[in-house]
Amino acid sequence: MFVHQEKLGRMDNFGYLVADEKTKLAAVIDPSVDARPLQALAAEKGFKIIYILNTHDHHDHTADNERLARETGAKIAAHRLARTRKDISLEDGDVLKIGELELKVLHTPGHSIESCCFIAGVALFTGDTLFVGECGRTDLPRSDVEAMHDSLRHKIRSLDDDLTVYPGHDYGKRQSSPLGYEKRHNYTLKPRTLAEFIKFMSEP
Numbered sequence: 001m002f003v004h005q006e007k008l009g010r011m012d013n014f015g016y017l018v019a020d021e022k023t024k025l026a027a028v029i030d031p032s033v034d035a036r037p038l039q040a041l042a043a044e045k046g047f048k049i050i051y052i053l054n055t056h057d058h059h060d061h062t063a064d065n066e067r068l069a070r071e072t073g074a075k076i077a078a079h080r081l082a083r084t085r086k087d088i089s090l091e092d093g094d095v096l097k098i099g100e101l102e103l104k105v106l107h108t109p110g111h112s113i114e115s116c117c118f119i120a121g122v123a124l125f126t127g128d129t130l131f132v133g134e135c136g137r138t139d140l141p142r143s144d145v146e147a148m149h150d151s152l153r154h155k156i157r158s159l160d161d162d163l164t165v166y167p168g169h170d171y172g173k174r175q176s177s178p179l180g181y182e183k184r185h186n187y188t189l190k191p192r193t194l195a196e197f198i199k200f201m202s203e204p
Contacts, residue, residue: 001018001019001020001021001101001120001121001123002017002018002019002020002021002026002045002047003016003017003018003120003123003166004016004017004038004041005166005175005176006037006038006041007170008031008032008033008034008035008037008038009032009033009034009060009063010033011060011169012169012170012171013030013032013033013060013061013168013169013170014030014032014166014167014168014169014170014175015028015029015030015031015032015035015038016028016029016030016038016125016166017038017041017042017047017049018098018101018103018120018123018125019042019045019047019098019099019101020098020099020100020101022099022100023099023100024045024046024047024048024099025047025048025050025098025099025101026042026047026048026049026050026098027049027050027051027052027053027074027096027098027103028042028049028051028052028053028068028074029053029054029055029118029125030053030054030055030061030062030125030127030168031052031061031062031063031064031065031068032060032061032062032063032064033060033063033064034063034064035064035067035068036064039068039071039072048072049068049072049074050073050074050075050098051074051075051076051077051088051096051098052065052068052069052072052074052075052076052077053077053078053096053103053118054076054077054078054082054084054086055115055116055117055118055125055126055127055128055129055168056078056079056082056111056112056114056115056116056127056128057078057082057083057084057112057114058112058128061127061128061168062078062084065084065085066085075087075088076088077089077090077096078090078114078116079091079105079107079114079115079116080114081113081114082114083114090105090116091105091107092105092106092107092116093105093106098120101120101121102120103118103119103120104118104119104120105118106118106119106155108126108127108129108151108155108156109144109147109148109151110129110135110136110138110143110144110145110147110148110149110150110151110152111127111128111129111135111136111137111138111140111143111148112128112140112142112143113142113144113147114142115127115128115129115136115151117129117130117155117156119159119163122162122163122164123163123164123166124159124163124164124165124166124179125166126156126165126166126167126168127167127168128167128168128169129148129151129152129156130152130156130165130167130182130186130188130189131167131168131169131171131172132165132167132171132172132173132174132175132176132177132182132186133171133172133173133177133182133185133186133187134171134172134186134188135148135152135186135188135189136148136168138201139201145197145198145201146194146198148197148201149192149194149197149198152188152189153191153192153197156179156189157183157189159179160179161178161179161180161183162178162179162180163178163179164176164177164178164179165177165178165179165182188200
């Protein structure tokens with residue numbers, strides 16, 4: 001499996017190129033406002049981009065969807081609740097095939113109701129659900145602090161420690177991190193009751 005992380009736009013966004021090196025088929029995760037560096041890398045490697053995957057529908061993650069789709073013929077895929085135009089509506093537990101690579105969809109609402117994480121091999125693409133050392137905001141329209149508590153406590157924490165977190169923004173001390181390390185050291189993943197988590201997320 002090939003994974004490349006690229007910083008895109010002015011909000012420290014990360015976009016990703018994920019490919020099956022055997023079949024040369026690839027996907028772009030969160031093209032942000034300008035995915036041309038990922039597109040150029042795919043061309044250099046001989047990869048064909050067949051999917052554009054959105055972890056959620058915020059504009060800083062989806063702005064280049066349509067241009068990239070026009071130029072590559074790739075299908076746009078996002079959770080069914082996402083407001084962005086999509087060719088494929090995703091649900092929790094869905095699996096997309098990128099050549100021989102399987103990418104699993106994990107619905108993790110909280111930062112937004114349609115937020116998803118994607119698991120491919122040992123890579124965990126967390127969008128704005130989980131950052132290195134932080135988690136996404138829950139004070140935005142279509143955010144839900146109770147859903148975020150469930151997503152972090154019951155979905156993210158239940159995943160294998162050996163996964164590598166690839167977040168949607170460069171907000172931490174490192175650009176990626178082992179999930180086991182985040183479970184031990186990311187203060188947003190500390191076990192809290194729902195009441196404690198709501199209070200915690202409301203603090204400055």
